[in-house]
Amino acid sequence: MLQDRFGRTIEYLRLSVTDRCDLRCTYCIPTGFKGFEEPADWLSFDEIERLLGAFARLGTRRVRLTGGEPLxxxxxxxLAARISAIDGIDDLSMSTNATQLRRHAGALRAAGVSRINVSLDTLDRACMQAITGRDSHTQIMDGIMAGKEAGFEPIKINMVAMRGVNEGEIDRMAEFCIEHGFVLRLIEVMPMGATGRNTSYLDLQPIRARLQERYDLVPQAVELGGGPARYLATRDGRTSIGFITPMSQHFCATCNRVRLAVDGTLYLCLGQEQKFEFRPLLRGGASDAELEAAIRAAIELKPQKHEFTERPEKIIRFMAQTGG
Structure with a gap:
């Protein structure tokens, strides 16, 4: 098992397969940004499979495909089929904006992706266009329903809650998720890059108390994917609502994950600069033993906690560069 200096077991890898996205969400990618990684610097599928095999031998069992937009x-x-066949990896999921999901849902499910998280900050077409930079409502909703038809379980709806933008739609989103059996996850915006810092932060603690009372929610007993959300459930079990609160109630003490960017850079924390470059090793003839030793060395760099509250200006890179 991989353990960091603080005794945390690291068994969850978030793998970015591209830093490109077909949307421009206001809190994620700067308007007009052109500095994406060149495809020649992306890890190939063979390199990804080899590196993830090394992670799996060291105890990694959860992998999430992310981007940008992974589709x-x-x-x-x-690639999903190759990852799901790696011995030791027993949980393969994906985060997506769902614009391309209708075309890919069946193939992904057949390849071994069991769960999907969909970024959906609003159900209102005009608000969605304002947040994402394009009229993507029909594509996204069609993609979500295609995911439901394909049998992904559960489907989690990730809603970044923003003061003055979509805070008035939280109850409507909860009703939508209850109707369809989706899991709603409300997320506090993080000050990652200028995009994150320019987005109006909304404290989820009062929202949690209000929703708990309105829907008679109780603590969720069943684990839902090993991530940072704290869940409440409806008493009839129809759905759950999770709260990801890196600002108002951080979860650093139980962090179990690291992020591998498309260029092979392993980021140890969203809110710190520690990183490790794996592409030179993969392209320089490193043995499996050397890769495993490098992974252990990288995990030793993982910091104890982020500094989003103390130093919100610290992180210049934005989310799509790190991997979602």
């Missing part, structure tokens, strides 16, 4: 990477379902 923009060609043949990503083939």
């Amino acid at each position: 923009l990477r060609r043949h990503v379902s083939d």
Whole structure:
């Protein structure tokens, strides 16, 4: 098992397969940004499979495919099948904006992706266009329903809660998720890059108390994916609502994950600069033993906690560069 200096077991890898996205959400990618990684610097599928095999031998059992938008990477379902076949990895999921999901849902499910998280900050078409930079409402809703038809379980709806933008839609989103059996996850915005710092923060603690009373929610007993959300459930079990609160109630003490960017850079924390470059090792002939030793060395760099509250200006890179 991989353990960091603070005794935390690291068994969850979030793998970015591209830093490109077909949306421009206001809190994520700066308007007009052109500095994406060149495809020649992306890890190949062979390199990804080899590196994830090393992680799996050291105890990693959960992998989430992320981006940017992962469905923009060609043949990503083939990669999913290769990852799901790695011995030791027993939980393969994906985060997506769902614009491309209708075309890919069946292939992803057949490849071994069991769960999806969909970024959906609003159900209102005009608000969605204002947040994402394009009229994507029909594509996204069609994609979500295609995911439901394909049998992904559960489907989690990730809603970044923003003061003055979509805070008035939280109850409507909860009703939508209850109707369809989706899991709603409300997320506090983080000050990652100028995009994150320019987004109006909304404290989720009062929202949690209000929703708990309105829907008679009780603590969720069943684990839902090993991530940072704290869940409440409806008494009839129809759905759950999770709260991801890196600002108002951080979860650093139980952090179990690291993020591998598309270029092979392993980021140890969203709110710190520690990182480790794996591409030179993979392309320089490193042995499996050397890769495993490098992974252990990288995990030793993982910091104890982020500094989003104390130093919100610290992180210059934005979310799509790190991997969602």
